[in-house]
Amino acid sequence: MTAQIERVFVYGSLKRGFHNHHFLEEATFLGGATTARSFDLWSLGAFPAVTQPGRFHVTGEVYGVDRDTLSELDLLEGEGILYKREATEVSVGERSTLRAWIYVLLHREPGMRPIQPLACGITKAWSERHAILLSA
Numbered sequence: 001m002t003a004q005i006e007r008v009f010v011y012g013s014l015k016r017g018f019h020n021h022h023f024l025e026e027a028t029f030l031g032g033a034t035t036a037r038s039f040d041l042w043s044l045g046a047f048p049a050v051t052q053p054g055r056f057h058v059t060g061e062v063y064g065v066d067r068d069t070l071s072e073l074d075l076l077e078g079e080g081i082l083y084k085r086e087a088t089e090v091s092v093g094e095r096s097t098l099r100a101w102i103y104v105l106l107h108r109e110p111g112m113r114p115i116q117p118l119a120c121g122i123t124k125a126w127s128e129r130h131a132i133l134l135s136a
Contacts, residue, residue: 004066005064007062007098010062012047028065033060033090033091033092036090037054038052039052041114050104083106
């Protein structure tokens, strides 16, 4: 029996080169992507979050994961507590659109600051300057 594959769009600490990417070591990288819907992007200090409605198409990465990995990501993201996992359309490359899960912030949090997204998305160097990464 083949494991069911789910697609997940990530835009912060789960991206390649970031501190939580190890959760996706067994995942299949499907490509860089941009959300079709608009979101607002926020810094919660240690990590970013998106909310709706928004003004920006968020740039990130899409991965194919099995159900066990998706469950681990739900725990990491605090699904149902801090974030809600919801389906969204993302553009991969110039011609391909995929449906993928995205983690959207459930409630406004104290101290959250708006982020003006870069065209290339959140980069590690940019996030270190803006205190998005947890200190080691």
